Amino acid sequence: MLALSMRSVRRRPGRFTAMLLSATVGAAVIMAFNSLHDVAAAPGVDSASSEILTIAAAIVGGYGTLLVFISIASTLTVNVRQRSEEIKLLRSAGATPLQIKLMLVGEAALIAVAAVVLAVGPAMLGGRALLEMFQETGQVAAGVEYAFGPIGLGAGVGSTLLASVGAAFMAVRRATRAASGTDRANRGRRRSLLGIAALVLGTGSVLTTLTLDETEPAAMAPAAYGSILIAFGLALFAPSMVGGAMAAFEGMLARTGGSGHLSAHNLRRRASEMSGVLMPMILFVGLSFGTLYMQAVENDALAASGAAKTVEDKNLETMNLVVVGIIAVFACIMLVNSLYAAVSYRGGEFGRQRLAGATPGQVLGMVGIEGVVLTVVGVALGSVAGIAGILPFAALRTDSMLPDQGPGMWIGIAAVAALATLATGLGTARKALRTPAVDAVGLAA
Amino acid sequence: MNPTTTRHDPEAGRESLRLTSVSKSYGTGAGAVTALDRVTLDLPAGSFMAVMGPSGSGKSTLLRCAAGLDTPDSGEVVVDGEPMTGRSEAALTKFRRKRIGFVFQQYNLLPTLTVYQNTVLPLRLSRSRVDRERALRILAEVGLGDRVDHLPDQLSGGQRQRVAIARALVTGPRLVFADEPTGALDLHSARDVLRLLREAAALHGQTVVMVTHDPVAASYADFVQFLADGRLVGRMSSPTVDAVAERLAHLGDTVAQAHRVGA
Ligand SMILES: Nc1ncnc2c1ncn2[C@@H]1O[C@H](COP(=O)(O)OP(=O)(O)O)[C@@H](O)[C@H]1O
Ligand SMILES: [Mg+2]
Numbered sequence: 001m002l003a004l005s006m007r008s009v010r011r012r013p014g015r016f017t018a019m020l021l022s023a024t025v026g027a028a029v030i031m032a033f034n035s036l037h038d039v040a041a042a043p044g045v046d047s048a049s050s051e052i053l054t055i056a057a058a059i060v061g062g063y064g065t066l067l068v069f070i071s072i073a074s075t076l077t078v079n080v081r082q083r084s085e086e087i088k089l090l091r092s093a094g095a096t097p098l099q100i101k102l103m104l105v106g107e108a109a110l111i112a113v114a115a116v117v118l119a120v121g122p123a124m125l126g127g128r129a130l131l132e133m134f135q136e137t138g139q140v141a142a143g144v145e146y147a148f149g150p151i152g153l154g155a156g157v158g159s160t161l162l163a164s165v166g167a168a169f170m171a172v173r174r175a176t177r178a179a180s181g182t183d184r185a186n187r188g189r190r191r192s193l194l195g196i197a198a199l200v201l202g203t204g205s206v207l208t209t210l211t212l213d214e215t216e217p218a219a220m221a222p223a224a225y226g227s228i229l230i231a232f233g234l235a236l237f238a239p240s241m242v243g244g245a246m247a248a249f250e251g252m253l254a255r256t257g258g259s260g261h262l263s264a265h266n267l268r269r270r271a272s273e274m275s276g277v278l279m280p281m282i283l284f285v286g287l288s289f290g291t292l293y294m295q296a297v298e299n300d301a302l303a304a305s306g307a308a309k310t311v312e313d314k315n316l317e318t319m320n321l322v323v324v325g326i327i328a329v330f331a332c333i334m335l336v337n338s339l340y341a342a343v344s345y346r347g348g349e350f351g352r353q354r355l356a357g358a359t360p361g362q363v364l365g366m367v368g369i370e371g372v373v374l375t376v377v378g379v380a381l382g383s384v385a386g387i388a389g390i391l392p393f394a395a396l397r398t399d400s401m402l403p404d405q406g407p408g409m410w411i412g413i414a415a416v417a418a419l420a421t422l423a424t425g426l427g428t429a430r431k432a433l434r435t436p437a438v439d440a441v442g443l444a445a
Numbered sequence: 446m447n448p449t450t451t452r453h454d455p456e457a458g459r460e461s462l463r464l465t466s467v468s469k470s471y472g473t474g475a476g477a478v479t480a481l482d483r484v485t486l487d488l489p490a491g492s493f494m495a496v497m498g499p500s501g502s503g504k505s506t507l508l509r510c511a512a513g514l515d516t517p518d519s520g521e522v523v524v525d526g527e528p529m530t531g532r533s534e535a536a537l538t539k540f541r542r543k544r545i546g547f548v549f550q551q552y553n554l555l556p557t558l559t560v561y562q563n564t565v566l567p568l569r570l571s572r573s574r575v576d577r578e579r580a581l582r583i584l585a586e587v588g589l590g591d592r593v594d595h596l597p598d599q600l601s602g603g604q605r606q607r608v609a610i611a612r613a614l615v616t617g618p619r620l621v622f623a624d625e626p627t628g629a630l631d632l633h634s635a636r637d638v639l640r641l642l643r644e645a646a647a648l649h650g651q652t653v654v655m656v657t658h659d660p661v662a663a664s665y666a667d668f669v670q671f672l673a674d675g676r677l678v679g680r681m682s683s684p685t686v687d688a689v690a691e692r693l694a695h696l697g698d699t700v701a702q703a704h705r706v707g708a
Contacts (some may be wrong), residue, residue, distance in 0.1 A: 349555070
């Protein structure tokens, strides 16, 4: 079966680039932060330096790993769903469900290993840069040497493999069940249960913020974790919300002309397939919105306390922003990545629409409308997740639930999400439209 | 004698499709394939033509070029009085959705739309008024009156192809092209589809061009045009199943002869 997996990856490398990209970037982020554990564990590192490094690695490595896990899983789910035709063919050619499962899980494992190998170089560079940042800000002694060792590598291999193989397993089970036409309802129920669990855990994590001591240096961590979990939970419910929103607006959209007509039907029926794109968008918005405003609240709280910002406070702020920056960029890459994969897969559908009389402009218009709907839903839910983290943190730091920050940063984040979504969607669709319609419908994705 | 006095229908006999020395090749250099080689063809309105020939002889390419779905390298295509060459995809699409219906072997229905929604899609896309009564009547004519709210994957192959035909007919096109429309169907469904196409020509005066491999399918047409190696190699009027099968079996000889003559 591994031979079948290898052949499948080698023959159609293009279909795996999205997965490879998300696994590689994810593995690099995980290993860069976790290698700080290796640095701290090296002999001769003073205890103060060691403590800072360990805290940073634990906090960021922790929620970074969670995020990467979610991204790899959602890209992989898209990949498996797109191959339902191939899976059906294999089944009809006599492959047993077990053989198909082994093939797809094998592919995922191969990709995970390749991703870790590709990610080691960038992870070492990133880890070194992080260490230098700590040293420049004086939090870690200048003499500490960078090290990339068993903990960094182990975390990378472990998380990436576990995320890929675990997600492959779930996606395949779903795909083979779907092929034999069973338990759609069960799947929906499991999805809801998972979503509710994430929302409950996230809310719990966010609320522990209120029990913390006001001077706790890592006070932002539970709020950030909770925010991510809430974003994840909301993302699981997002597709049905898109479906509902589209049902409500269908009549209005349909009247706006051909493009509106095409998207109204599409979004409603394909709502579940949008989750691959909504997941990273909601995470991106939730995380950057949450952390940027929490940091701003922190700054205001310090200013209000009358104390001048200490060097240490400034360092913490810089580090926070750098770390959030990395994670936000990661989520944004995932957004672009999954949207690219989702749209480029639709060349056949665009072809059928064109053959039925849609002009290229109408197809682009449809993709544009879908992008707007996705952005609106993604930004709205991401904002809810962000606010869930901001409110308790603001209450802890300032005795007032509402931070007095303006909406400027929020608008900026929403604009980035909108720009990434529309530019990727329209750019990819334009490329897909270059294939003549008659050829596009015949292409296997 | 006045040559037009015998005509009752002003449309009948009017030129509907004209190809003038149309050539098309794929690829370049040593691997280049000439799919169409200076094909010249005239078709009066209301006729039903079958196109036959060996696999790879250029039948699909001929149909696509005629319908504006592909661009010939040289030559001219005129459909219902309008040239198809040198126009943008958007312009061709707008022209096509009013005047041309196309039926594909693989149906090309949109899986997320119901039978009714698939059928009226060309009207919606051209922002024309949708005459629900008329659309339902066409669906009833193709035998799908009780399936209008089904999705394509709830239908058999024959039913899907009939949806595709309803969609091709709903705009009242002057021409209907069908590329092996019965290729994936059982005998019974195939016969329904062929009857529908013949009625389009005989009752509604639409011009029908159908590619087929099957002598039985070809026998429904007014005449058969044979194609080999991208060239027209003969025509048969009032085709019968046996005559067509006989002719197909000898197409190889004709090709060899055509090459000798052409050389
Ligand atoms: N998109 C394409 N790219 C390259 N070659 C093609 C393409 N479409 C058709 N051909 C070639 O052109 C020739 C005619 O093809 P086609 O018109 O599909 O034949 P038919 O429909 O009679 O089987 C064949 O040799 C085929 O391989
Ligand atoms: Mg063909």
